[in-house]
Amino acid sequence: MLPITHVIPLTTVRRERSLPAAGTVTARVNEKVQAGDVLAQAEPPARHYLLDLARALGVPEKDAVRHLRHQPGERVDSGDVLAGPVGLGRRTLRAPAAGQIVSVGDGRILFEAHGEMVSLKAGYAGIVVATDGVQSVTLEATAALVQAVWGNGRQDYGVLRVVGGGAADRLKTEDFDINLRGAVLIAGTCTHAAPLHQATELSCRGLILGGLGSELIPVVRRLPYPVLVVEGFGDVPMNAAAYSLLVTNAGREAALDGRVGGLYSHQRPEIIIPMPANRQVSLPDEVIPLQQGVRVRVVHAPYHGAVGVVREVLQRAVGYPSGILARSARVDLEGIGTTNVPLANLEILQ
């Protein structure tokens, strides 16, 4: 079974969006939402305080609790009186920040300070199909889908625009102009930092690349917009299927999700381009058997990024110039011809 990468012009995309902590979901099931709509909000805890209630009030531990003015779980603002006043000096204990009392014991209060409000945005236009009511919302849309191999962890959405001279073209600062302001850019490869900073200056909302020089990873992680790499690291052109699908949709709004989930996660960096829905389309396949006629892409040199069709899955292992024997397939690669490729160097492209 080979891994699958989805590059699909029209499919049903169903994704769960989650807050980092429990909060309030405002979206309702069957509600139509736009990319910028807020679906849910939460105030994840910023930090905790252990407040010495007895000492602050100057009372014995056993008496301290009866001076409390708020119960655990009750929301308070910064400076609100949590307990007291007590005695002639009217001693009080005030909340160190907006938050809530978690628990009280041994004359001490465990206080949780709320962090900044976090909003969960839809990210792409679709319909809410499920929610747990407190933390997660599942959205569904008819869309084009392009999966990538790496992202810088950021998410945003914007209108797709093509920059540069094609899938193999290296991104240059002179490729940029004012018309690209606020757009999601489709480019070839990037091996220098200058164009990335140029995109920041133009307030770009995202960048989709075939290949990225790996020395730029630290730079890209700091960029304010999502960067998605479709093929891999180095001067690797984007596969023809993905590039053509993205370019065809230039002018449409696309959602970029640059989060990388790792080997054991279903999360993959991806580009979702919502489409008008005239009919019901199926979800992408998660398992496709490798056989004659299956579309594949090569994920390693010498044909990294090439797309082709399996002509035959070879029964005998094939020897390569490195001297290594590997189970292989005979593949008709677009623009290259028919060649043997180790199965380990292939992904199924749907």
Added chain:
Amino acid sequence: MSTMLEADTLLAIDVGSVNTRASLFDVVDGKYRLVATGRAASTAGAPLSDVSEGVRGALEQVQSVTGRRLIDEAESLIMPATAGGAGVDVFVATTSAGPLARTLLVGLMPGVSVESARRLAASCYLDVAGELGLMDRRREDEKLDTIVQAKPDLVLLVGGTDGGATHSVLRLVDLVGAGLGLLPDPEPPRVVYAGNQRLAADVTARLGERFPVTVVPNIRPAIEQEELAAARQRLSDVIHDLRSSRISGFEELRQWSGGNLMNTADAFGRIIRYLSQVYDPAKGVLGIDLGASHTTIAAGFGGDLHLLVRSDLGQGSALPGLLRHSTLLDIQRWLPIEVSEARLRDYIFNKALHPGIVPIGMEELHLEYALARQVARTALELARADWPLGKDAASHPLLPPMEPILASGGVLARAPRPGYSALALLDALQPTGIATLVLDPYNLTPGLGVAGGPLPMATVQALDSGSFVSLGTVVAPVGRGRPGRPVLRLRLERERGETSEGEVRYGQLSVLPLKQGDFGKLTLRPERGFDVGFGAPGRAGAVRVAGGAVGLIIDARGRPLQGPRDSGRAHDLNQKWLWDIGALE
């Protein structure tokens, strides 16, 4: 079923992050022998998140090679074996697949229990996300935030010798309880308590209602005594439970194996410990497993096992972690050709994206083995800090005498010629004196480690069978000299009759033909200042040596190995060494 042996057929499965391997052993001429192996891509990761598919793929390969039916119509393993020759008698499994458990280490004394906890964590598949200790100077609320930010799947709580500190331990337990209570996750973290056993009931009483608590033997029963093995075994069970809750199929493996399911590293270490009890007690035994997601170093000294699992070092998804320990220049020094830093870095990050890729051209092959050398060398250096004499590592920069050295991992197993693996191991590990390099091409070691429980005879006999590839005996004189200066004279009298004699000079890497299964009497006369392990520099001696896929290797390149600073000369030398060891045609 054989009358001499407990069972006839043994099936071992190892589920790795990239590959799942099946190995079938059967009794041939009264001894256990490897009959067939199968390999399939692991399916522990997305999208399936179920190891069963990979396991069945590997079993199907074994079935097709042997014609022996292993799975019945209900998709279950046929066990015990039937009179008709289907199924197996004993099934064992090992695994290193699955996400690492985020772990909070909580201990009393830095340098004592905390240090032991770190060592225990480093020998398991854990990701240490935070640490708390009694001597920690942070405020209590800051410690609570440490627990919250760590978001642990598992808390490893240690401290107190048996019968020792109680109050301090319980204070930490209460703090942990308060911190864990703040976690929003509906899945409560597991707590493993490996401290003062007199407090076990108190710890369970204080935490057990809210969190599953597992009490394991104290890893520091006395200040001067560290006991990791028993705790590691129980901790592994907890790690398996965590894995099973996230990835399907492990429970089925556990049922099939009747509980004989172990962490791959534990099982690997078990074999190394066993070998260290049966081989020369004056030497250690070294094992290295170069996996895609982990590198395991196991060293046994007279039954005392030192096990290190590095999840930031590996030949696949863990490869970028190497750059936290090494520079690109450190890797480039192992290359026989010029490769730019950008190309090398891109290769590392692409390999992490696609861990299973096969190198097609020679440049990629050289990159693979250069990376393997640096990963192995780095892991070994980290592991040695914990070995006897580790504290004096600066004054003992050389690897202590090891016999044998057992190596496994995809990159070594699939070498186009055995010389590639042999040279990579020589460069990375730099053995001293006389050692045998043994390769486990089918990754049998973990399975045999588990089988040591239900079928000890299978383990002993399979280790002795031809399933492991001896790369050869290595003679590596220790001493410094000028290139070209004589280092030793040798005489090899092969038991099949032929005799070779010669002189080896400093800087030379030479191979004398001695095939796997052949033996010879090797007489060594080192020059003054060179030690081959006969007790002192310059002391001569004779030893019976075994042959291997490469032959008898004389590595007189010096210890520690120091290559030229000039990159062009380094490339030429690496190329020459590949020729000398027979890796190139």
